Amino acid sequence: DVRTTFKRMAMNDEETVALTAGGHTVGKCHGNGDASILGPKPEEADVEEQGFGWKNTQGKGHSEDTVSSGLEGAWSSKPDRWNHTYFHLLLNHEWESVKSPAGAWQWEPINMKEEDKPLDAHIPGVRRNPIMTDADMALKMDPEYRKISERFHNDPEYFGEVFARAWFKLTHRDLGPKSRYLGPDVPKEDLIWQDPLPTVDYTLSEVEIEDLKKKLLNSGLSQTELINTAWDSARTFRGSDYRGGANGARIRLAPQKDWVGNEPERLQKVLAKLEEIQQGLDKKVSIADLIVLGGSAAIEKAAENAGVKIKVPFSPGRGDATDEMTDAESFNDLEPIHDGFRNWVKKDYVVKPEELLLDRTQLMGLTAPEMTVLMGGMRVLGTNHGGAKHGVFTDKVGALTNDFFVNLTDMSYDWKPASDSHYNIVERKTGETKWTATRVDLVFGSNSILRSYAEVYAQDDNKEKFVKDFVKAWVKVMDADRFDVKK
Numbered sequence: 001d002v003r004t005t006f007k008r009m010a011m012n013d014e015e016t017v018a019l020t021a022g023g024h025t026v027g028k029c030h031g032n033g034d035a036s037i038l039g040p041k042p043e044e045a046d047v048e049e050q051g052f053g054w055k056n057t058q059g060k061g062h063s064e065d066t067v068s069s070g071l072e073g074a075w076s077s078k079p080d081r082w083n084h085t086y087f088h089l090l091l092n093h094e095w096e097s098v099k100s101p102a103g104a105w106q107w108e109p110i111n112m113k114e115e116d117k118p119l120d121a122h123i124p125g126v127r128r129n130p131i132m133t134d135a136d137m138a139l140k141m142d143p144e145y146r147k148i149s150e151r152f153h154n155d156p157e158y159f160g161e162v163f164a165r166a167w168f169k170l171t172h173r174d175l176g177p178k179s180r181y182l183g184p185d186v187p188k189e190d191l192i193w194q195d196p197l198p199t200v201d202y203t204l205s206e207v208e209i210e211d212l213k214k215k216l217l218n219s220g221l222s223q224t225e226l227i228n229t230a231w232d233s234a235r236t237f238r239g240s241d242y243r244g245g246a247n248g249a250r251i252r253l254a255p256q257k258d259w260v261g262n263e264p265e266r267l268q269k270v271l272a273k274l275e276e277i278q279q280g281l282d283k284k285v286s287i288a289d290l291i292v293l294g295g296s297a298a299i300e301k302a303a304e305n306a307g308v309k310i311k312v313p314f315s316p317g318r319g320d321a322t323d324e325m326t327d328a329e330s331f332n333d334l335e336p337i338h339d340g341f342r343n344w345v346k347k348d349y350v351v352k353p354e355e356l357l358l359d360r361t362q363l364m365g366l367t368a369p370e371m372t373v374l375m376g377g378m379r380v381l382g383t384n385h386g387g388a389k390h391g392v393f394t395d396k397v398g399a400l401t402n403d404f405f406v407n408l409t410d411m412s413y414d415w416k417p418a419s420d421s422h423y424n425i426v427e428r429k430t431g432e433t434k435w436t437a438t439r440v441d442l443v444f445g446s447n448s449i450l451r452s453y454a455e456v457y458a459q460d461d462n463k464e465k466f467v468k469d470f471v472k473a474w475v476k477v478m479d480a481d482r483f484d485v486k487k
Helices: 002-008 013-023 086-092 134-141 143-154 156-172 206-217 223-234 264-279 287-305 328-334 353-363 368-380 403-408 439-446 448-458 460-478
Strands: 095-099 105-109 413-417 422-427 433-438
Touching (some): 013 086, 013 143, 013 156, 134 143, 143 156, 223 287, 368 460, 403 439
Antiparallel strands (some): 422 433
């Protein structure tokens, strides 16, 4: 489905039509031959093919004899240059579904004038029927696409402008915010799909940061509430396109404030308290900074509860985005439907929970050791979604201990399936259930690589290492979208 595919790229209907039509204005498809006699694919071809594969022995093997997609033909009358014949051909002719020489289904015009046909790309003086794909025909047959196509057809200048902007978006949307752009050609205009942020005009001294930590810890909010809000705000970061993250505090805005994974009721309670604290400050600090600092202060307290004194690095300077700065519709695609770090999946999926955890981990740019230490720490901190007890292998919830790893690798326990995704941790001697767990918890004992990391953190002499490694990984998550901070 064309609309679904382009929506995944945060493109609206107008951008979709512009990109499809503009991309098909120049060039052609290649399928002028029998695809069945092409050579093996690159991985299966002999060494003399040097990794190219699909060797074509028909005619020249290239030019007019090229076979690639299987479709054959150009879309516009002048496919060697930017022109405005694409919509003229699409809208003013009837089309029928026929097979290309390679056997692929494509659309060709019925009774088209010879002068409207494009010239053959390789044989001088010969004209060929243009073609359309199913995606092209959607621009004619879909009612909304049709309106846009007709406007573009009647206003080529407007079409060119929309295509240029959509092309820039397509080729730059994985660069993240404009602050990451380099060179003299960076546009001055702020575009909403770049997730713009307000300029921050304050700094915080160490004394001010420590004072804020005390206010946050004494606000009446629990350690878990502060940690979960900071985590949920930051975990949206995607290294694939540099979107998401804690900067901007878009967790306060639609759609994030209503995501099930963010526990809206708990979230609103925390945000209301943070806004109250903000209003009482002599220097207005952003909610984004207060969210992260609250989580960091709670981590320090949890480490202290475990007997380890540590300071969690904090880099102030985050801004608070507004609704006007936020493309709410495109942010829907960032909604977490799973978070193994908080032992939660929105519903049952074909993909196993531990595999979903790997997906989130790589999107956040974390390594396997970082995933492991964060997992163990989040469990003993009691940060599970909805307060679930699965995987909380400790009697000292809220203290940043290595108990998760100690008890996971303790051979005095047996692991008994309770359902497809839940397990009971049973004492071998008594048969009594001590704890419960999910597949995500147990994979850190069952997978040989992850178990090796777990055993390191389970060591009696590695309690402090565990805390230090957890804090380092925590700060990496909190600062993932701080492109202005040296890392």
